Amino acid sequence: MDRLLRSIKLEINEKIYKKDPQSSELGKKIIEHGILLIHELGFEDFTFKKLGIQIGSNESSIYRYFENKHKLLLYLTSWYWGWLEYQLVFSTNSIQDKNLKLKKAIEVITREIEEDSSFSYINEVILNKIIINEYSKSYLTKEVDKENKEGYFTIYKRLADRLSEMIKLVNPEYSFPTSLASTILEGSLHQYFLRDHFTSLTECKESNSVTLYFTELVFNSLNIKNNG
Amino acid sequence: MDRLLRSIKLEINEKIYKKDPQSSELGKKIIEHGILLIHELGFEDFTFKKLGIQIGSNESSIYRYFENKHKLLLYLTSWYWGWLEYQLVFSTNSIQDKNLKLKKAIEVITREIEEDSSFSYINEVILNKIIINEYSKSYLTKEVDKENKEGYFTIYKRLADRLSEMIKLVNPEYSFPTSLASTILEGSLHQYFLRDHFTSLTECKESNSVTLYFTELVFNSLNIKNNG
DNA sequence: ATAGTACGATAGTAATACTATTATATTTGC
């Protein structure tokens, strides 16, 4: 990662923001401290007013970047999935063997997040926790179909599609490659949530056990020996 | 179902409500129209004031039954999982063969919901849609650990546990029975959501395909031939 | 006949989720 990503700007659907937060200092501050404050308060209790106080700025100034906190969440989640997509492509691109490629993909998607210094104002570890706790709320709304049409979820869908394609490569006969891909993406977040709050509902306590669980799940489903 | 259930009252943690809604006409109206209105407006836009207008009653009267709409959601979700648990036990109890038992369990949990006339004031089909769209919001909160300790999620956990036990019976060597159980429960809701809003992310379009998908997933994971 | 409970009506509060306006500070273009 490190150097390479530093020069890349993740492209996020322009309709999500009113003004590009990557274009100014205040914008970056909104993202940086938005992440920290959503994590601290939870999405329900998070407000632009509180964020304004936190960054010594005005509520109305934040509204110039985002229409509302829902759009900010969409921005953060898009960014996260874009960042993960990049890692997926980067890590799997050079792998020839289909099985190993898929195995690596599952690892990248389900592993625990480490800090990535490429984006100084974004704490990926905290952002990942926001994704675990708040991502569903970005699409479990009455506006989901409209917002989907606007393309607010394209990055996530592209990521799911990439994973699905890798599954198809391993076993073209399998009937549910996309369902399986979406199960891995959502299910992985869910297992991490259970680990933190409902310990009795998961066996994934150790650091790499989520990866192990999904790797087994997928390769057994595809009736392929999980080599390694 | 029908007759048998009619005489059974689902027991819901008393801390969830201030006054038992099953104990009065108004209480039942709150539940009945609460379900319809949450479905219509979505949980975010749903308020007790609006519900009061809908049932020709007063906002403050509803507050005498539930502290807030979050508690109402907890009540509804507890009721739903209790209802499903009952069906699970009822449908699988007499099955001796472990594999068939698990197969039936997966079917009950992942199948499409049909109206159950046993509870006249509860529309199970609509309630199921609320579960699909809103269940996550009941636990993706900052208060989850406190509320979990209060026992607000016991019914769901008991259901997951029952499923997990059936999985263990089929293959006691399998390392992730509970994770698999929670994946089925959550994943099933998610596949139905995808079918309605993100068609490109699932192959489950037909009525019984969610069941088929999870049945295959589970039996392949347990390395047991899915007989039937 | 009376005490208790349930419900409805009204009022009130603090916070939320914004919008609008104006003033000031900063940047940029020439």
Add this chain to the structure above:
DNA sequence: GCAAATATAATAGTATTACTATCGTACTAT
């Protein structure tokens, strides 16, 4: 280096939400 454009801050204001509190009335149980 100055004017114009742009960005931000400050303030005010609105409708709605999410409640709490009080009071009067209606029904109900003894």
